[in-house]
Amino acid sequence: xxxxxxxxxxxxxxxxxxxxxxxxxxxxxxxxxxxxxxxxxxxxxxxxxxxxxxxxxxxxxxxxxxxxxxxxxxxxxxxxxxxxxxxxxxxxxxxxxxxxxxxxxxxxxxxxx
Amino acid sequence: xxxxxxxxxxxxxxxxxxxxxxxxxxxxxxxxxxxxxxxxxxxxxxxxxxxxxxxxxxxxxxxxxxxxxxxxxxxxxxxxxxxxxxxxxxxxxxxxxxxxxxxxxxxx
Numbered sequence: 001x002x003x004x005x006x007x008x009x010x011x012x013x014x015x016x017x018x019x020x021x022x023x024x025x026x027x028x029x030x031x032x033x034x035x036x037x038x039x040x041x042x043x044x045x046x047x048x049x050x051x052x053x054x055x056x057x058x059x060x061x062x063x064x065x066x067x068x069x070x071x072x073x074x075x076x077x078x079x080x081x082x083x084x085x086x087x088x089x090x091x092x093x094x095x096x097x098x099x100x101x102x103x104x105x106x107x108x109x110x111x112x113x
Numbered sequence: 114x115x116x117x118x119x120x121x122x123x124x125x126x127x128x129x130x131x132x133x134x135x136x137x138x139x140x141x142x143x144x145x146x147x148x149x150x151x152x153x154x155x156x157x158x159x160x161x162x163x164x165x166x167x168x169x170x171x172x173x174x175x176x177x178x179x180x181x182x183x184x185x186x187x188x189x190x191x192x193x194x195x196x197x198x199x200x201x202x203x204x205x206x207x208x209x210x211x212x213x214x215x216x217x218x219x220x221x
Contacts, residue, residue: 031207033209040122040213042119042211042212042213042214043157043211043214045208045209048207048208056208092157092209096207097207098145098203099145099165099203100203100207101147101159102149102159102201102209103159104156104158106156
């Protein structure tokens, strides 16, 4: 069974801090994704990566960056956290190819004070 | 551009009633569609995908290319079906697009 692990379930940070969210998957998936989940807005893609050191912007990349140095790990970075980045962050991974579903982590609920 | 639309934010039905969660999509290529479910305090998980034409937990979904829809249906809702449901489209570049979600509330 695919395991996607996010390093923290809950995180509280202060405005202006640099915040790192980590995600690890154990199934050798090529693709990894970061979403934020907000009530009424569903899942919005922040960034995704289809290979090591490769990344593409999603729908809402502003204020975020990512890092993928190893295939199994995908990090989301909030360069200077702001209160409007308080949200639930979901990591997902998938194999490439048709009809390959995404597998999600438990999520990190991030609060920026 | 909005690729996946779920028009209902909340759907409340009584136990035993039929349920239909609507999903419409916009995509010029050949769509690959999924339904995901998130139960309270659990991770988002795959419910079903259109290619397999399967029934999972009594749910089915048929891809209607003419109406560009992929509605999720169940003839008799159960209380344990209460959850958040997301429709998703996979494009040709391995990128997923999710709808805004529908919260299903099944009342006893």
